[in-house]
Amino acid sequence: AQKITQTQPGMFVQEKEAVTLDCTYDTSDPSYGLFWYKQPSSGEMIFLIYQGSYDQQNATEGRYSLNFQKARKSANLVISASQLGDSAMYFCAMRELNTGGFKTIFGAGTRLFVKA
Amino acid sequence: KAGVTQTPRYLIKTRGQQVTLSCSPISGHRSVSWYQQTPGQGLQFLFEYFSETQRNKGNFPGRFSGRQFSNSRSEMNVSTLELGDSALYLCASSPKIPGQGAWTLNTEAFFGQGTRLTVV
Numbered sequence: 001a002q003k004i005t006q007t008q009p010g011m012f013v014q015e016k017e018a019v020t021l022d023c024t025y026d027t028s029d030p031s032y033g034l035f036w037y038k039q040p041s042s043g044e045m046i047f048l049i050y051q052g053s054y055d056q057q058n059a060t061e062g063r064y065s066l067n068f069q070k071a072r073k074s075a076n077l078v079i080s081a082s083q084l085g086d087s088a089m090y091f092c093a094m095r096e097l098n099t100g101g102f103k104t105i106f107g108a109g110t111r112l113f114v115k116a
Numbered sequence: 117k118a119g120v121t122q123t124p125r126y127l128i129k130t131r132g133q134q135v136t137l138s139c140s141p142i143s144g145h146r147s148v149s150w151y152q153q154t155p156g157q158g159l160q161f162l163f164e165y166f167s168e169t170q171r172n173k174g175n176f177p178g179r180f181s182g183r184q185f186s187n188s189r190s191e192m193n194v195s196t197l198e199l200g201d202s203a204l205y206l207c208a209s210s211p212k213i214p215g216q217g218a219w220t221l222n223t224e225a226f227f228g229q230g231t232r233l234t235v236v
Contacts, residue, residue: 033221043204045227052222091159095221102149102210102225103172106159 003027004092004107012113013082020067021077021110023092031097034075035104036066039089048090051075079112087114118142120209120228128234134195137231141188141209147171148190149225150182153204162205165190197235204230 003026013019025034036048051059051066059066067076079086092107121140129135141148149172150162161174165184182192188209194201208225 031221037227043206043230043232045206045208045225047224047226050222050224093159097221099172100220101164101166101171102147102208102220102223103161103164103174104149104225105161106151108158 004094004105006092006107006110008110009108010111010113012115013079013086014115015084016081018078018080019082019112021079021090021092021112023075023077023107025073025075025092025094027073027094027096029096029098033095034066034068035093035095036064036075036077037091037093037106038086039091039109041088045091049077082114084114084116087112120207120226122205122207122228122231124231125229126232126234128236129197131197131199131235133197134193135197135233136191136193137205137207137233139190139192139207139209139228141190141207142211142226145209145211145226146188147210147212148184148188149208149210150190150192151206151208152176153206153230154200154202159206162192194233199235202233202235204232206230 005024032053034051038046049061049064051068063080065078089109091109095104123138147166149164153159164172168184179195184190208227212223
């Protein structure tokens with residue numbers, strides 16, 4: 001069964017520093033996609049970055065990059081130059097091709113606190 | 117372009133009652149998914165609809181049901197509410213037709229702000 005594990009319930013980072021949020025996953029489907037979402041206190045889930053299981057290069061989107069280690073089933077999110085507005089919950093998520101449709105499984109999340 | 121709209125934003129119901137939540141997807145999006153978010157269980161997939169048909173369903177009791185209308189708007193219903201149903205219910209819409217193909221993996225889901233349901 002597919003599963004997402006985020007082992008860091010909370011993380012602190014100093015403003016302007018980089019931070020890595022951990023995510024490991026488990027799936028038997030060779031074709032899958034990995035996502036990171038940000039959820040501010042307003043509740044809305046904001047898409048940050050995507051990595052496909054067959055992508056050769058790590059995904060990057062502005063200050064966000066995904067450190068994809070397929071053999072270790074790891075998909076860590078790296079946020080560079082943290083900003084106060086980055087304080088939020090961050091969710092790692094996965095979608096399997098064999099499931100069909102858009103069913104997405106989420107991890108428990110990591111709450112990030114950015115200190116001024 | 118308007119985002120995903122969920123109504124109402126907040127709701128208080130009594131145990132045993134039923135509730136209907138509404139989700140209007142982004143214009144042109146035909147796939148709608150629902151999720152329940154609680155502090156204890158996190159984000160859990162409820163169900164997904166495309167063209168008025170349920171495509172996937174999560175592990176929730178039959179008290180949870182949904183439907184999608186021809187204009188892609190979706191509703192979810194919870195009957196015989198229990199205290200444990202208190203949660204943030206999130207709706208997400210996606211722009212592409214679901215099916216077998218790698219493109220379904222990287223299609224972004226756009227979320228609404230959710231409906232916070234409190235059962236007392």
